[in-house]
Amino acid sequence: MKKLVSAGEILVEIMAERIGQSFLESGPLLGPYPSGAPAIFIGQAAALGQPAGLIGAVGEDDFGQLNIERLRTLGADVSAIAVHTGHATGTAFVTYRADGSRHFVFNIRNSAAGLVGIDAAAQSMLAGTDHVHVMGSSLFSDRATEVALSAISTVKAKGGTVSFDPNIRREIMQASGMREALDQVLKQTDVFLPSGNELFLFSSAGDEKGAVDDLLQRGVSCIVLKKGADGAAYHDRHGTVALPGFAVDEVDPTGAGDCFGAAFVSFWLRDAAPVEALRIANACGALAVTRKGPMEGIFPLAEVEAFATTAGKGQP
Numbered sequence: 609m610k611k612l613v614s615a616g617e618i619l620v621e622i623m624a625e626r627i628g629q630s631f632l633e634s635g636p637l638l639g640p641y642p643s644g645a646p647a648i649f650i651g652q653a654a655a656l657g658q659p660a661g662l663i664g665a666v667g668e669d670d671f672g673q674l675n676i677e678r679l680r681t682l683g684a685d686v687s688a689i690a691v692h693t694g695h696a697t698g699t700a701f702v703t704y705r706a707d708g709s710r711h712f713v714f715n716i717r718n719s720a721a722g723l724v725g726i727d728a729a730a731q732s733m734l735a736g737t738d739h740v741h742v743m744g745s746s747l748f749s750d751r752a753t754e755v756a757l758s759a760i761s762t763v764k765a766k767g768g769t770v771s772f773d774p775n776i777r778r779e780i781m782q783a784s785g786m787r788e789a790l791d792q793v794l795k796q797t798d799v800f801l802p803s804g805n806e807l808f809l810f811s812s813a814g815d816e817k818g819a820v821d822d823l824l825q826r827g828v829s830c831i832v833l834k835k836g837a838d839g840a841a842y843h844d845r846h847g848t849v850a851l852p853g854f855a856v857d858e859v860d861p862t863g864a865g866d867c868f869g870a871a872f873v874s875f876w877l878r879d880a881a882p883v884e885a886l887r888i889a890n891a892c893g894a895l896a897v898t899r900k901g902p903m904e905g906i907f908p909l910a911e912v913e914a915f916a917t918t919a920g921k922g923q924p
């Protein structure tokens with residue numbers, strides 16, 4: 609089976625317990641939960657049985673250990689997660705507003721997460737890697753961008769492939785050169801996984817079809833547009849496949865896009881038909897929102913299959 613790797617921020621997430629709760633005053637918190645978009649992605653891919661590894665950095669502290677243990681339990685290769693002394697593991701504090709939007713307070717760049725690099729362990733992991741997945745949020749500094757671009761060029765040089773989720777998090781993506789970095793990744797992308805309006809980041813077209821055509825012309829092999837509770841649509845040169853979302857009670861949207869992307873890419877790497885990859889990805893995205901905590905809704909393949917079969921009855 610093909611191995612996939614991602615590189616970037618490893619965090620713990622701590623969330624406000626009540627919707628509308630503000631961090632301007634003390635209040636009850638939940639967590640810590642293991643998190644970081646590339647970590648969620650790799651954890652979900654591993655849970656689906658895909659060989660998957662993460663390049664990143666944590667501090668020598670409980671939060672770092674929590675992340676490494678969770679990823680290891682899910683079956684991920686954690687050999688390229690560096691443990692640093694002198695820096696604490698990255699954190700994200702999140703509050704949910706009444707309108708459903710989220711507000712984050714991140715500590716990434718100045719935490720151990722900011723020390724991500726290609727050391728000997730990462731080099732050795734990349735030597736055995738067929739596919740690199742890049743999260744836009746992982747381009748949070750020049751150093752982190754260099755890691756992503758270097759992973760892409762190592763894997764592309766031996767005929768590998770790349771997937772890219774813009775995962776725009778304005779709170780952390782303020783680095784100068786961000787736009788250029790996103791463009792450089794897109795140029796080398798085979799599978800593009802935007803969510804909602806992120807489809808229009810690289811196209812001035814006014815509608816979905818126009819933006820998709822632009823991207824296909826620029827060399828992207830396929831575009832998978834995530835549409836929250838409405839499911840997702842797959843586009844390539846041959847046409848479009850769209851599937852509705854599975855009906856679930858959403859308790860926490862964080863991590864849905866990462867779990868969705870991990871499932872889609874894992875099945876794409878197995879040469880599954882787009883409709884099958886989309887079905888499993890929709891199931892993983894739906895399951896992800898049913899649990900509080902970004903990685904708490906990651907399930908193994910057998911449970912995802914069982915959910916998709918049961919919940920999918922009556923769907924087209």
Ligand code: ADP
Pocket residue numbers: 802803804833834835836837838839840853854855856858861863864865866868889890891892893894897
């Ligand atoms: P992102 O987290 O990247 O913004 P989305 O919110 O579109 O992405 O969620 C990713 C995928 O997760 C969706 O395409 C869908 O398959 C699934 N999903 C998300 N929210 C729900 C929901 N409320 N009900 C069912 N499925 C959902």
